[in-house]
Amino acid sequence: MDTMNDKLTIALTKGRILQETLPLLARAGIASLEDISTSRKLVFATNRPDVQLVVLRGTDVPTYVRYGAADMGIVGKDILLEQGADGLYEPLDLGIARCRLMTAARVGWKSNGARIRVATKFVNITRDYFAQQGIHADLIKLYGALELAPIMHLADVIVDIVDTGNTLRANGMEPLEQIAAISSRLVVNKAAMRSRYAAITRIIADLTAAVGESANATP
Ligand code: PRP
Numbered sequence: 202m203d204t205m206n207d208k209l210t211i212a213l214t215k216g217r218i219l220q221e222t223l224p225l226l227a228r229a230g231i232a233s234l235e236d237i238s239t240s241r242k243l244v245f246a247t248n249r250p251d252v253q254l255v256v257l258r259g260t261d262v263p264t265y266v267r268y269g270a271a272d273m274g275i276v277g278k279d280i281l282l283e284q285g286a287d288g289l290y291e292p293l294d295l296g297i298a299r300c301r302l303m304t305a306a307r308v309g310w311k312s313n314g315a316r317i318r319v320a321t322k323f324v325n326i327t328r329d330y331f332a333q334q335g336i337h338a339d340l341i342k343l344y345g346a347l348e349l350a351p352i353m354h355l356a357d358v359i360v361d362i363v364d365t366g367n368t369l370r371a372n373g374m375e376p377l378e379q380i381a382a383i384s385s386r387l388v389v390n391k392a393a394m395r396s397r398y399a400a401i402t403r404i405i406a407d408l409t410a411a412v413g414e415s416a417n418a419t420p
Pocket of ligand 1: 217344345346347361362363364365366367368369
């Protein structure tokens with residue numbers, strides 16, 4: 202397997218974001234030589250001999266890019282807000298995988314003014330948010346299925362990604378406050394931006410044009 206590090210490496214987020222990322226990359230002139238969505242491989246050669254793709258969990262994308270193991274990455278703003286963006290440039294909002302980071306609770310739930318228990322994957326964002334509101338929140342870190350926490354009386358409130366709202370509705374919950382509007386962002390390793398300036402700025406320009414095409418195509 203050729204993972205030579207003279208290739209420019211772009212780290213992609215697997216899952217829902219990937220389905221919107223691949224067409225955008227294709228419009229920017231970068232296409233995997235094999236079908237990423239059906240392969241178990243993690244490293245993919247592309248039609249451009251100087252560019253390879255790796256596919257990761259979103260939470261790991263900033264780490265790969267921060268350490269320079271990948272030169273660039275595509276990752277949700279939620280993860281960047283949660284982890285901080287040290288060592289990264291964030292030159293482009295790709296406008297894909299748009300959703301909202303929200304508080305939510307069981308339908309009709311009202312705070313009684315006392316401290317509340319909040320379940321989330323996003324503990325840093327959540328701590329800052331409730332501190333700004335002057336609300337004392339006890340945080341409970343979970344890794345998934347957050348909507349179960351209020352049902353099982355583990356927490357009063359959750360902080361989670363809301364897209365269609367179907368998951369909340371299906372579990373007797375309702376959105377309350379929006380904390381942040383989320384979309385996927387292009388991130389670039391700061392050192393790579395200097396050492397591989399020409400290649401990286403070309404990809405940023407191609408992706409910027411591809412994002413513009415998508416925006417114009419939206420009715
Ligand atoms: C996210 C989020 C919600 C759901 C919201 O989970 O945690 O559960 O999507 O989408 P909706 O508003 O359209 O119902 P995801 O499916 O990404 O899985 P995850 O729990 O692994 O993050």
